[in-house]
Amino acid sequence: IYGAWVAADAALRGLSVALVERTDWGAGTSSRSSKLIHGGLRYLRGLHLRLVRKSLAERRLLARLAPHQVRPLRFLFPADGTPAPLVAAGLTLYDLLAGRDQPVAPHARLEPAAAARRCPFLDGARGRPLFSYGDCATDDARLTLEVVAQALAAGAVAVNHATVRHLLASRAGVAGAAVACSLTGREVEVRARLTVLAAGPWSEGLLPGGGRRPWARYTKGVHLVMEPLPCAEALLLVARSDRRVFFVIPWYGASLVGTTDTDYRGDPDRVAVEEADVAYLLGELAAHAPGLGWGAGEIRGAFAGLRTLRHQPGRSPSSVSREWRLVEPRPGLLMPVGGKLTAARADAAAIVDRACRRTILPEAFLASSE
Known part of the structure; x- marks a missing residue:
């Protein structure tokens, strides 16, 4: 959703914008969140007051x-x-x-x-x-689609099933991307004065020079889809094993239970729900709400997503800051790291602000896998 918000904001400011997505809109992390628009009550424990105030x-x-x-x-x-x-x-x-x-x-x-x-x-x-x-809830995939529609209405070009093969280089830095249609294989070069790489955990494979960058850390979050709660409210619970916050949230006639937070170092295309993830969530839920009687038989589905967080060695995944920052791996290339679904619009505005301060842009290229 970060790429979609940047595209919408930039197009509304009159910039020439192309937004490309390698699969479908919201197919990655942006549809695998806890579906909340919230300040993040748990962040008060770490005194991240600026993040909470901004999100609220x-x-x-x-x-x-x-x-x-x-x-x-x-x-x-x-x-x-x-x-x-x-x-x-x-x-x-x-x-x-x-x-x-x-x-x-x-x-x-x-x-x-x-x-x-x-x-x-x-x-x-x-x-x-x-x-x-x-707090507030949303359908994160539908929200992403609406932001893409807003970008299109503002004059942006937006194409899904379009894979970025590699970034284009010039003497000045990054000058756009080579983009191929996933259905036909046809490849075109999209030239731009500024490229925003908002591809989350897939960004690493496109960065010039390759290799894991010291500013990025990936953590996995798993949700279970279970029976509906016998009350209209959601639950915020604190895991007894590790004092992590997790939720039980009403969701289209069912409940979302999650999320987990564990380091992930594999291929982002292969992230999956594992037995340990399910056991953790079911165990904590049973400890807090034994009267529900929910076990493996009440699981209707499950999904896993990856967060791209700031690299903070020595800290547990849950204690890593969710504060957003913008890095510039190469001239002409901006990449957001960290952030939250709730704050994506504000962070995108800051990206476009930075672009406009640096130069008057006749065009901007935005690559997104979120």
């Missing part, structure tokens, strides 16, 4: 611009292993960072008796308070 501002804006795609969703958060006053303080800070005119109501607290009535399937529901807070 985008939540407000996207809910206003696309209310048919960004819908309010209430979450229930049991105070399990974390003192209730600390949970309340974190949620209060979350509300304050969100500011006014948000699409969701502030957080609330349910005492143990009310919590037991609302969610009797939760472990220890009768003995601890339950907190409620608001």
